[in-house]
Amino acid sequence: xxxxxxxxxxxxKRFGGLTAIDGVSLTxxxxxxxxxxxxxxxxxxxxxxxxxxxxxxxxxxxxxxGGDVTxxxxxxxxxxxxxxxxxxxQPFAGMSVRENVAVxxxxxxxxxxxxxxxxxxxxxxxxxxxxxxxxxxxLTVSARKRLEVARALATEPKLLLLDEILAGLNPSEVRxxxxxxxxxxxxxxxxxxxxxxxxxxMNLCAHLYVLAEGRLIAQGPPAEVTRDPLVIESYLGKxxxxxxxxxxxxx
Amino acid sequence: MRPYLSIVIVALALAALASLAHSNTLANxxxxxxxxxxxxxxxxxxxxxxxxxxxxxAAFFGAAAYVDAVAQARxxxxxxxxxxxxxxxxxxxxxxxxxxxxxxxxxGSYFALITLAFAEVMRVLANAAGITGGAAGTLIRLAPSPSxxxxxxxxxYLWIVxxxxxxxxxxxxxxxxxxxxxxxxxxxxxxxxxxxLGVDALRVxxxxxxxxxxxxxxxxxxxxxxxLFVDASIAFxxxxxxxxxxxxxxxxxxxxxxxxVGALALDGFGEAAHAVAGRTPGIxxxxxxxxxxxxxxxxRDGLQGLAVRFFAARRxxxx
Numbered sequence: 001x002x003x004x005x006x007x008x009x010x011x012x013k014r015f016g017g018l019t020a021i022d023g024v025s026l027t028x029x030x031x032x033x034x035x036x037x038x039x040x041x042x043x044x045x046x047x048x049x050x051x052x053x054x055x056x057x058x059x060x061x062x063x064x065x066g067g068d069v070t071x072x073x074x075x076x077x078x079x080x081x082x083x084x085x086x087x088x089x090q091p092f093a094g095m096s097v098r099e100n101v102a103v104x105x106x107x108x109x110x111x112x113x114x115x116x117x118x119x120x121x122x123x124x125x126x127x128x129x130x131x132x133x134x135x136x137x138x139l140t141v142s143a144r145k146r147l148e149v150a151r152a153l154a155t156e157p158k159l160l161l162l163d164e165i166l167a168g169l170n171p172s173e174v175r176x177x178x179x180x181x182x183x184x185x186x187x188x189x190x191x192x193x194x195x196x197x198x199x200x201x202m203n204l205c206a207h208l209y210v211l212a213e214g215r216l217i218a219q220g221p222p223a224e225v226t227r228d229p230l231v232i233e234s235y236l237g238k239x240x241x242x243x244x245x246x247x248x249x250x251x
Numbered sequence: 252m253r254p255y256l257s258i259v260i261v262a263l264a265l266a267a268l269a270s271l272a273h274s275n276t277l278a279n280x281x282x283x284x285x286x287x288x289x290x291x292x293x294x295x296x297x298x299x300x301x302x303x304x305x306x307x308x309a310a311f312f313g314a315a316a317y318v319d320a321v322a323q324a325r326x327x328x329x330x331x332x333x334x335x336x337x338x339x340x341x342x343x344x345x346x347x348x349x350x351x352x353x354x355x356x357x358x359g360s361y362f363a364l365i366t367l368a369f370a371e372v373m374r375v376l377a378n379a380a381g382i383t384g385g386a387a388g389t390l391i392r393l394a395p396s397p398s399x400x401x402x403x404x405x406x407x408y409l410w411i412v413x414x415x416x417x418x419x420x421x422x423x424x425x426x427x428x429x430x431x432x433x434x435x436x437x438x439x440x441x442x443x444x445x446x447x448l449g450v451d452a453l454r455v456x457x458x459x460x461x462x463x464x465x466x467x468x469x470x471x472x473x474x475x476x477x478x479l480f481v482d483a484s485i486a487f488x489x490x491x492x493x494x495x496x497x498x499x500x501x502x503x504x505x506x507x508x509x510x511x512v513g514a515l516a517l518d519g520f521g522e523a524a525h526a527v528a529g530r531t532p533g534i535x536x537x538x539x540x541x542x543x544x545x546x547x548x549x550x551r552d553g554l555q556g557l558a559v560r561f562f563a564a565r566r567x568x569x570x
Contacts (some may be wrong), residue, residue: 020405045413052447053448054443054447056548073446074443074445074447075446075450075451075452076445077447078448078449079448079449083447083448086400086443086444086447089444090441090444091440091441091444092436092437092440093440093441094436094439094440094443095436095437095440099433099436102433103433103434103437103445103448104448104449106430106433106434107448108447110430112428112429112430115430115433118412134252151444151448152447154448155449213286219335
């Protein structure tokens with residue numbers, strides 16, 4: 001067994017009286033695509049923010065690639081190799097696609113020509129090759145999601161956190177995106193994705209974590225997890241699993 | 252070399268203009284306008300590219316003007332050394348103000364207010380302190396000779412400002428084409444996203460305010476050297492904070508030629524308004540205000556943006 005890439009130890013995050021993340025521990029090996037699912041408000045995005053460093057945990061530790069990054073700010077974690085996309089896309093609206101991606105590429109390529117060339121190459125890879133000089137503000141939802149991925153990818157991360165990149169896309173766009181995610185994994189990038197589009201999750205992820213009310217309630221291969229009564233109840237309410245098992249959807 | 256070609260052309264045009272400015276009135280007007288342009292280049296870097304709108308660039312302008320004057324008048328420092336010292340002092344003030352406000356996470360209107368407050372505090376202090384000459388101000392002893400950085404006539408000053416403005420344009424272009432420039436614009440557009448991509452936003456903003464303060468400081472030191480006099484309301488008064496931001500906004504925010512175009516346009520407009528309505532007191536200020544409103548309403552991206560759109564439309568019409 002190789003050393004794990006990411007270890008979370010008893011992470012807790014409170015916002016005032018609300019405990020968004022409640023003692024989450026997990027160990028993520030190198031490689032592969034891992035999914036995080038859970039009902040709305042379960043704390044999935046907060047968990048990503050704690051890993052990427054845009055929020056600090058109240059207690060617990062984040063270990064990444066053999067080092068403790070708990071106290072590092074987001075930019076320093078990006079330098080270590082944690083990349084993320086935002087659920088609500090955050091393009092640099094006044095810049096072109098190429099310039100947007102180049103901001104990410106500058107992290108490993110200080111020279112302008114190298115960064116711009118790298119940006120073009122990565123934009124091509126996520127399917128934005130034809131829109132390099134388009135202003136980011138003019139992009140469609142689907143293209144903005146691609147831009148999020150391209151920018152994060154340009155920082156050459158070891159771990160890439162994808163926050164609902166399929167949400168708001170139509171079925172054919174979702175189908176186009178799946179190979180992009182698989183290609184990332186094939187290049188050796190460890191991918192962690194928050195996703196609601198279940199058939200994509202089932203297709204892409206080898207392992208799932210289920211988060212509900214800030215706690216990890218289940219984990220395992222997708223087929224097992226989605227049969228877990230606890231998971232079903234977290235989505236559909238108490239007693240739902242038993243009712244489903246009886247074969248009746250009513251009542 | 253190509254990205255700098257337009258700067259060379261503009262610099263040559265300025266040189267042609269300067270060599271035609273034989274009358275003292277015109278030369279004087281041009282010197283003042285280009286000094287303001289220089290101060291505007293400082294503001295443009297932090298405000299235009301970095302999106303941090305300062306209302307107190309007088310703090311940098313004034314610090315440099317006072318250091319330049321006081322070092323010569325009180326301590327007999329060589330004029331050129333005083334000039335360098337003055338610019339460094341402005342940069343230092345930039346570090347202090349930048350560290351205090353950016354460290355505290357101030358942005359938007361809060362940053363604007365805190366910079367205004369810093370400039371006003373410095374104005375009050377300069378007016379009260381002994382070393383600055385208090386309310387009487389500080390005079391630099393008249394000694395017209397190049398060894399004292401003083402010249403007979405306006406023309407030599409004009410050439411000096413033009414060289415500095417050209418250097419400011421080159422510096423602006425170099426920033427545009429650097430990693431630092433990309434990071435600066437990224438911080439302006441979306442700070443959280445920039446951080447997630449590994450950008451140390453605090454450091455980038457601090458670097459920007461230091462360069463910005465030094466550029467505006469150059470203008471302040473030159474101003475003191477040109478008029479050989481500073482007092483608190485000249486050095487730290489709100490007038491220069493406003494001129495330094497109006498020039499890039501009117502000319503084109505976050506562009507290489509914006510501050511120069513804006514400063515020249517505002518100066519020309521001011522002179523014209525004065526000539527037309529000179530007898531009614533304050534009318535030129537009203538017209539000046541009207542122009543600002545018009546620019547904000549018609550050309551959000553400044554005169555340069557207006558020109559670019561005009562030519563693009565003509566080309567589209569011709570094709």
